[in-house]
Amino acid sequence: MPMDPRTEELLVERALRGLDDDEHRELQQRGAEDDDSYDLAAAAILLATTPVEAMPAELANKVLAAAPAGPPSTLVGVVAPTIGKPAPVASLQDQREKQTKRRSSLVPWLAAAACLLVAIGAWLWAGRDGKHTSALPIAEARAELLRSAPDVTTIEWKATDDPAAKGALGDVVWSQTRQLGYMRFRGLAVNDPKQYQYQLWIFDKGRDDKYPVDGGVFDITPSGEVIVPIKAKLAVDEAAMFAVTVERPGGVVVSKRERIVVIAARKS
């Protein structure tokens, strides 16, 4: 459905510069206040272009000190911002005063938090030389592969007409020399592993495409973005294409390819 031009204008302006009170009210009256799609697009641009550097440890401690001890409703007096309506910034001063009073009782907790942050940092750093990739959380392991493997390729999934693939998107990264890769999905239908599972097939340029390499069986859970490691059963000489099919629980040795959900083909 085409969007009303004025609504689109307000959403764009909110994403780029914020709205004044009148504009904010107008957006509410148009029933579009909850449409975050332009704000998320702006956030995605920022994510794509911002070099990331570590937060200073002292600042991390301050953030932790102000963190809720229970559910976030305990953050009295703080309101999450709406665009164009500055949140009560004075609350930060209130928080500072509260922090001074709480600091003495928080010292042991801060020390524990600092140790935890150091441990997390060491854990993440250990993965950067590529030697401990398997011990990293899956997203970090994928990132480590992209950083360290010179031959890694990234290919976007293309969804088929299969109902499970409606709205599916994502990519597959693969390193030939490491024989290692990861699939990433959003929007692929959540499956009940007792009913069916997804199975990856890797089409090797050097093999008959009747017999692709089994890349492993996996499930999609309702957690949004899902990253799955590729577990190729055989060495792959040259991956030409990746395809995911729907199969019975546990997978199959040879797929009938009755339900292919996504495909990622390397450009030759």
Place this chain on the structure above:
Amino acid sequence: MTSSPVLARVAAGDALAVRECLARYGALVWSIARRFEPGDAEDAVQEIFLDLWKSAARFDPQIASEATFVAMIARRRLIDRRRAHRRRPATEQLAETPIPDTALRPDASLEAAKAARALGQLRPEQRQVLVLSTCHGMSHGEIAAHTGMPLGTVKAHARRGLSSIRAALLGVPEGQS
């Protein structure tokens, strides 16, 4: 195997999840805050995380990745701070045209990956306006003054550019709801 979201657990009051959230996104928030407010990033970061703890329950993994949601919360707070305190962007950092290198960080979220590809397909002037606006918080007037483009042109580039990125993320034609 999944990259398990942490914000749902933050919303539920899990203290360990709060620490994990900080470990996971602290660098991102700090880097974004420094981009918008290089001289006052510490205050900004603390406010952003307060907003994040409060907004955690709103995160929907079906709509965006956690990193994109966190970046959105950060931008909103930074825009609010700029409007409230009439801060000006640090234009001395923009001596060269800040066209982003669209080679992605390896840990880029799906949205960031798509946004980077879509950015690369925009006309250079649209891309420039969009980056100055979204990543440096410059107003249309400030961008016009910085680039020499007419104000109307800047507004048109910003609107079309952001609509293009949004359409690429959603997989819909531009201007569709």
